[in-house]
Amino acid sequence: MPLRKVANAPVSFGVFELSDAPPPLGPDEMVRALAEAGYEGIDSGPIGYLGTGPGLARRLAAHGLLLAGGWVDLRYGDAEAYRRGLPALEAALDVFAAAPEAPAPFAPRPTLACSGSPERFARPGGSVPGLPAADWPGYAARVQEAADRCRERGLEPAFHHHLGTYVETPDDVERLLELTDVPLCLDTGHLLLAGGDPVAALRAWAGRIGHVHIKDGDTKILATALDDGADLRELMARGGFTRLGEGELDLPAVVAALDAIGYEGWIVVEQDIMPGRRPVERNIADQAANRDRLRELGL
Numbered sequence: 465m466p467l468r469k470v471a472n473a474p475v476s477f478g479v480f481e482l483s484d485a486p487p488p489l490g491p492d493e494m495v496r497a498l499a500e501a502g503y504e505g506i507d508s509g510p511i512g513y514l515g516t517g518p519g520l521a522r523r524l525a526a527h528g529l530l531l532a533g534g535w536v537d538l539r540y541g542d543a544e545a546y547r548r549g550l551p552a553l554e555a556a557l558d559v560f561a562a563a564p565e566a567p568a569p570f571a572p573r574p575t576l577a578c579s580g581s582p583e584r585f586a587r588p589g590g591s592v593p594g595l596p597a598a599d600w601p602g603y604a605a606r607v608q609e610a611a612d613r614c615r616e617r618g619l620e621p622a623f624h625h626h627l628g629t630y631v632e633t634p635d636d637v638e639r640l641l642e643l644t645d646v647p648l649c650l651d652t653g654h655l656l657l658a659g660g661d662p663v664a665a666l667r668a669w670a671g672r673i674g675h676v677h678i679k680d681g682d683t684k685i686l687a688t689a690l691d692d693g694a695d696l697r698e699l700m701a702r703g704g705f706t707r708l709g710e711g712e713l714d715l716p717a718v719v720a721a722l723d724a725i726g727y728e729g730w731i732v733v734e735q736d737i738m739p740g741r742r743p744v745e746r747n748i749a750d751q752a753a754n755r756d757r758l759r760e761l762g763l
Contacts, residue, residue, distance in 0.1 A: 467569050467728045470755065470763055471532035472498050473677075474509030477747045478739030481510055481535060483697075488739045488747075491515065491523060499527035501752040502759065505570070507732055508534030511555060517562045524564055531563035532730040533573030533622070533675065540578050540606040541595060541630055549579075553610060557617045569729045573675045574614045574621040575649050576607065578629040585628035588696045589686050590658040595630040603630065604643035611646040622649035622675035627657055628696040634660040637669070647674025652713055653681040653705050653734070663717045670725035678718065678758070679734045680711035701738040707750045708733070708757045719761045731763060 474480060477494055479487045491514045498506055506529050508514055514531075515523050524531060536556045539545035553574075560572040584592045595603055607623060614621040623646045625631045631640050634655070641648065650673050652662035666673065682704055689699045708715055722731070733754045737747065 466723070466726055468731055468763065469504040469530070469532075469570055470758060471505030471507060471730055471732045472503045472751050472755075473507035473732055473734050474513060475507075476733070476735045476737065476751050477744070478737050479509050479513060480736070481537065483739055485739045487513065489744050495523060495527050495529060497748045498751065499529055501755045503529070503733075503755055505530040505532035505730060507532050507575070508556075508559060508572075511552075511559055516559050520559065520562060521564050530566045530570055531560065531572040532570070532732055533575050534560065535575050535577055535624070537577040537579045538606070538610060540603045540610075541581075541599060543602065543606065546606050550613075553613060557614060557619060560619055561617060571619065573649070573730065574619050575624045575675065576610055576614075576621050576646065577624040577626055578631055580629045584630070584632055586695045587690060588627040588632070588657070588699060589690065590633040591690070594632065594636055600639060600643060604640060607640065607646060608644045611644065620647065620674065622647045624649040624651060624677070625654060625658070626651070627654050632658045634658070634665065641669065641672055648672045649675040649677060651677040651679055651734070652718055653677070653679025653711075653736070656711075656713055657681045657683060657686050657704065663714060663721045666718065666721040666725060666727075670727075673725070673727060675730060675732070676722070676727065677732045677734050678708070678715070679736065680706045680708050680713040680715070682706050682711045697738060700736050701741050703737075705734070705736040707735060708754045715757065716761060719758075719763060731758070733758065
C-alpha cells in the first residue's frame, strides 16, 4: 500500500495569508480539533501562527500531529520584489526545519506559490490572459532558484498553482513544469475552478506530483461571482470551495487516480474560506466531515 497521511490546514478555518482579520480561533484549539477528527498533520498557515522552533514542535507533538508543510509566496514575476521576499522564504524554512522529525515521505513540504496577478485576482478562473511569453523564462528561473534554496536546507518543495495567479490554468502548469524541475502541489479545487480536470491532471502529471491538496469547488458559485464582479476573496467568502462532496469534484475518481499512480506522501484537505462569515463550530464540523468522507474512501 502507498505510504500516505492526511492533514488539514489553517485556511480551512479562515486563517491564511489573504485575510488580515484576527484568527477566528487559536492554534491550540485548531490543533486539538484536527487531532480529534483523525488528521495526522497540519500545514503551517501564516508563518508563526502555530509557533516557531521548540514551541511549534511541542504544540504538534502534544497532539500527535506532524507538520505537512506550509505556504510561502514570492513575487516571481518581479525580479526586485522577488529578491526582497527571500528573507521570508528563509524564515519559513527555519520553521519547517524545526518541526518534529518525520519519515522522508512526510517531511514538511515548503509550498511555493506566486503572490498573484491583480488582473486574475479580480477575475479568477482562467478567463484573463496570464504571463506574457517573454516573461516566462525569468519567472521560471526565479521559481527554480527558490526550489533550490529549499533543497539546500534539506527540504523538498512543491509549487502550488492557484486561482488569481500567473500559474492558474492547466496550460500555465504545463509551462512551469516544462521550464523547471520543481515538483507540483496539485490542488484539485483550484484546478477545477480554473477549468481543469483534476483526475486527468493526476494521471498526466503523475511523475511530477510531490504534494496533493484535496479541495472541492462549485463552478456555479464561481460563475455568479464573476457575473457580479466579485474577486477571489469574495469567491471564497461565498463558499466557492465547498465541503467535500458538496461541489463538483469527483472525489472517488481522485482517490482512484492517486491509487493508480502510486502517490505517496501528504494529502492535505483544504476548504478555503474567509473568516467571519461562518461560526467556528461549523468550520470544525466541516473538517471532521471531510476527514470522515476520505476515510469512507479508504484514506
